[in-house]
Each structure stands twice: as structure tokens, then as C-alpha cells.
Amino acid sequence: MFDPSLFSDRRKRFLSQLEPNSVAIIPTAPIANYSRDTDYRYRPDSDFHYLTGFREPEAVAILSNVESHKAFTLFVRPRDKDKEIWNGRRAGIAGAVDSYGADEAFVIGDFKEKLPSYLENVESIYHFPGKYLNFDRKLSKAWNAVRMKWRQGIDAPKVMVDLGHIMHEMRLIKTPEDLILQRNACKITAEAQELAMRAVRPGMNERELEALINHYFRASGGLGEGFPTIVASGVNSCILHYITNEETIEDGDLVLIDAGVEYEMHNGDITRTFPANGKFSQEQRAVYDIVLKAQLECCDMCTTDNTMDTVHDHAVKVMVDGLIDLKVMEGPADKAIEDETYKKFYMHKTGHWLGVDVHDVGSQRKDGKxxxxxxxxxxxxEPGIYIPEDDESVPIAFRGIGIRIEDDIHITPDGPENLTDSCPKDPGKLEEIIGSD
Ligand SMILES: [Mn+2]
Known part of the structure; x- marks a missing residue:
């Protein structure tokens, strides 16, 4: 799976965008502690991994276009027979060069001492200030150490540039290679969702569907869930990030599942909502049809003529009109939108970038617009409608209904490509397959 040329191509594209005489300093993520001396399974920093493919902790990449520097230097943990027996293999400095394409590699223990030399007579430092505060301190100290070398005629960097404006623009526009992984993440996620639809029965616990989905993610070659799987039955569906998943699914409940696999550092993200017993009630179906109409029309709007905002505004308009028709909300629509009274039923935005991070990086603005x-x-x-269970202004049969429908859309010159189209959402199709396994 690991293809060094993919990463060397990314590094070339990245380096070509730096100002002359610059150095980029990119640490990977720290290890996160779970409990006492037990840590979470390690996940590298998304930006660090995007440029290096390196997945071990305690590493720093230095990319430079300074003539006297190598283009790509990696600092990594040293080989250590004893530690490798406990915690797994290490590439070491030889592996950093041979397998990961570093021009030069050092052990991470030498980083502090060597860092100032990478900053001497350099114009700009590219970095993410604020992301890892302990690392910021090391970098600031090194910068200051270089300032003190003025007697030797050495200049310190003048500017620190936020790395994000280059890195995140790169990550926002997916290459054909990125899309292979993205498509697979979407496919696995779609299959897992359908599995849950076919398996669901009233009387099951939410956690059983969570386990089914997460089992499928891992068994399909994914790392696991890219974010905590949401299995929300009944009124739990009105809690946007409900991840407790501990309650019994009752006859007559809707089940809202929002889940995504992390596959080779790419995330799927699909939400489906369906009746546990295989049949929508009249009110559930009425609200479902509104959300589905908004969702289908918004998917079609994912073209180069539109923005996140125009898509969101359309979702709001369709759903407000629908809720007024159902007498769940009071009209007129223009006033409900102007006064934002709809926000008690729809309080989130309609979409987010997707990729290496599930809420992926990349600016939603360009040239001030x-x-x-x-x-x-x-x-x-991913439009949704969530009707609070205690809202007495709403007819009782609608209270506690929460519905979200979410697909992952790739923008192409010829229009939207729905990467999760295979995941059922047509209400007739849902009723056909629910509980069929
Ligand atoms: Mn999402």
C-alpha cells in the first residue's frame, strides 16, 4: 500500500510553493494517553503524514529550499531492540532514508541541538504556531539561539508563515491518487451502513449496531472508525453528536446512524436515518421526505457554479418550506429564515470538506469572498431536521423526530460525483431492506 513516490511528488509540489530561502518545520502528533500508562492507538499528524507517509510517533520533518540544506530531512526514533519487542518495529534513520525517501535522517534526540542550524540565514519559517505548544517552545528557543549568532554574521529568520495556507489548499484539492483512497473509504462506509439497515430489529441495543459497523470497518482493511460512530434511536436522534449508543431500539423508533471508516488516512462520512421496524410512520415519512428533497437538490448543486453557502441556503429554504407545510413551523418562510427561528430544528451547516481529517482542512473563502x-x-x-421532544408548539406526533441524510460528494468539471451513492436512502428501498438479514 505504501507508495513512496506519492509522497515525494507531494513534497515537490509543496516545496515549489514556498518563498525562496525558506524552511518548513513539521512535527508529527504527540502520543495521546488513554489511562495511566496505556495510550491510544497512535495516529500521526495529518499534515505530517500527508508529506511523509511516516506513521511512527516522535518524528519531525524539515523541508527546505535553502541551497545548503537537504530538501527533506527526517528526525525519527532510533532502532531499539528492547523497545521494539514491547511496542513494535521502528524504521530508524536507515529506514527513514531507504523506505521513506529522506535525503538525510537523524535520531529525534538530536533534534534540539540541530534545529538552529536549519534556521541560520533563512528568510522564512513555515510552521503551524499553536498546534503543538510544547513544540512551539522548542522552535522559539532555536529561533532565539540563531538571533544570538549575529556576531558570527549569521542572520535569523524574519518571518513565520502559517503552513496551512499552502498545505491545506493542497489537501483540499484531491489528486487522482487521493481519490482512490477516498473512494474506498466511502465504499466501505456505504456497505457498513447497509449492513446495519439489514440487521436492525426493534429490541436491539444501539451498541449492537455500533459493533456491527465498526467490525465491518476494521475487517475491510480500515483502521477503524474515523470518528465515534453515532447510533441514535428515537429521541436520541435529536442529539447531534450522540455517541453513548447504550439504549434499546424500540418498535416505532427511527435510527440515525452517522459513521465513517478511516481507511489509509482517508475518511468516509455517511448518515442514514431509517425506521427500526421497517415502516415509516406517516409523520416520520413526511419529515424524511423534506430532508431527502433538500439533500438530493443540494447534492445536485455541488457544481463549480455554487458555494458551500448557496448550498446551505437552499437546504434551509427547502426545509423551512416543508416544515411550514406540515404546520411544524409558522410561516411565512422569508420571516422564519430572516429571524432564524428555523434554527431550533436545523442548527448546523449543510456540509464540510472531507479527506484526511473527517472535518477536513481548507479555506471556504478566497479573495475575501x-x-x-x-x-x-x-x-x-448533510441537511437534517431535529424536532425537540419537549417543543409544545409542534404537533405531538412530530416531537422527537430527528433525521439527517449525508453523502460525500466529489466535485468534478462535469458536475457532482456522489461517492456514497450506493448507500440506500430512497424510502421505498429502505423499507424493502430493513431487517432483511
Ligand atoms: Mn459529516
Whole structure:
């Protein structure tokens, strides 16, 4: 799976965008502690991994276009027979060069001492200030150490540039290689969702569906869930990030599942909502049809003529009109939108970028304006309606209904490509397959 040329190509593209005489300093993520001396399974920093492919902790990449520097230097943990027996293999400095394409590699223990030499007579430092504060201190100290070398005629860097404006624009526009992984993440996620639809029965616990989905993610070659799987039955569906997943699914409940696999550092993200017993009630179906109409039309709007905002505004309009028709909300629609009274039923945005992070990086603005979609972007489209169970202004049969429908859309020059289209959402199709396994 690991293809060094993919990463060397990314590094070339990255380096070509730096100002002359610059150095980029990119640490990977620290290890996160779970409990006492037990840590979470390690996940590298997304940006660090995007440029290096290196997945071990305690590593720093230095990319430079300074003539006297190597283009790509990696600091990594040393080989250590004893530690490798306990915690797994290490590439070491030889592996950093041979397998990961570093021009030069050192052990991480030498980083502090060597860092100032990478900053001498350099114009700009590219870095993410604020992301890892302990690392910021090391970098600031090194910068200061270089300032003190003025007697030797050495200049210190003048500017620190936020790495994000280059890195995140790169990550926002997916390459054909990125899309292979993205498509697979979407496919596995779609299959897992359908598995849950077919398996669901009233009387099951939410956690059983969670386990089914997460089992499928891992068994399909994914690392596991890219974010905590949401299995929300009944009124739990009105809690946007409900991850407790401990309650019994009752006859007559809707089940809202929002889940995504992390596959080779790419995330799927799909939400489906369906009746546990295989049949929508009249009110559930009425609200479902509104959300589905908004979702289908918004998916179609993912073209280079539109922006995140125009898509969101359309979702709001369709759903407000629908809720007024159902007498769940009071009209007129223009006033409900103007006064934002709809926000008690729809309080989130309609989409987010998707990729290496599930809520992926990349600016939604360009030249001071909301930017239009561009080919290579991947966005979710996920309108929803959540009717509070205690809202006495709403007819009782509608209270506690929460519905969200989410797909992952790749923007192409010819229009939207729905990467999760295979995941059922047509209400007739849902009723056909629910509980069929
Ligand atoms: Mn999402």
C-alpha cells in the first residue's frame, strides 16, 4: 500500500510553493494517553503524514529550499531492540532514508541541538504556531539561539508563515491518487451502513449496531472508525453528536446512524436515518421526505457554479418550506429564515470538506469572498431536521423526530460525483431492506 513516490511528488509540489530561502518545520502528533500508562492507538499528524507517509510517533520533518540544506530531512526514533519487542518495529534513520525517501535522517534526540542550524540565514519559517505548544517552545528557543549568532554574521529568520495556507489548499484539492483512497473509504462506509439497515430489529441495543459497523470497518482493511460512530434511536436522534449508543431500539423508533471508516488516512462520512421496524410512520415519512428533497437538490448543486453557502441556503429554504407545510413551523418562510427561528430544528451547516481529517482542512473563502466549488474538492451534504421532544408548539406526533441524510460528494468539471451513492436512502428501498438479514 505504501507508495513512496506519492509522497515525494507531494513534497515537490509543496516545496515549489514556498518563498525562496525558506524552511518548513513539521512535527508529527504527540502520543495521546488513554489511562495511566496505556495510550491510544497512535495516529500521526495529518499534515505530517500527508508529506511523509511516516506513521511512527516522535518524528519531525524539515523541508527546505535553502541551497545548503537537504530538501527533506527526517528526525525519527532510533532502532531499539528492547523497545521494539514491547511496542513494535521502528524504521530508524536507515529506514527513514531507504523506505521513506529522506535525503538525510537523524535520531529525534538530536533534534534540539540541530534545529538552529536549519534556521541560520533563512528568510522564512513555515510552521503551524499553536498546534503543538510544547513544540512551539522548542522552535522559539532555536529561533532565539540563531538571533544570538549575529556576531558570527549569521542572520535569523524574519518571518513565520502559517503552513496551512499552502498545505491545506493542497489537501483540499484531491489528486487522482487521493481519490482512490477516498473512494474506498466511502465504499466501505456505504456497505457498513447497509449492513446495519439489514440487521436492525426493534429490541436491539444501539451498541449492537455500533459493533456491527465498526467490525465491518476494521475487517475491510480500515483502521477503524474515523470518528465515534453515532447510533441514535428515537429521541436520541435529536442529539447531534450522540455517541453513548447504550439504549434499546424500540418498535416505532427511527435510527440515525452517522459513521465513517478511516481507511489509509482517508475518511468516509455517511448518515442514514431509517425506521427500526421497517415502516415509516406517516409523520416520520413526511419529515424524511423534506430532508431527502433538500439533500438530493443540494447534492445536485455541488457544481463549480455554487458555494458551500448557496448550498446551505437552499437546504434551509427547502426545509423551512416543508416544515411550514406540515404546520411544524409558522410561516411565512422569508420571516422564519430572516429571524432564524428555523434554527431550533436545523442548527448546523449543510456540509464540510472531507479527506484526511473527517472535518477536513481548507479555506471556504478566497479573495475575501466565499469561494466556489472547484474540481477535486470533496464535501459532505448533510441537511437534517431535529424536532425537540419537549417543543409544545409542534404537533405531538412530530416531537422527537430527528433525521439527517449525508453523502460525500466529489466535485468534478462535469458536475457532482456522489461517492456514497450506493448507500440506500430512497424510502421505498429502505423499507424493502430493513431487517432483511
Ligand atoms: Mn459529516
Amino acid at each position: 466565499t469561494r466556489k466549488f472547484e474540481p477535486g474538492m470533496v464535501t459532505t451534504v
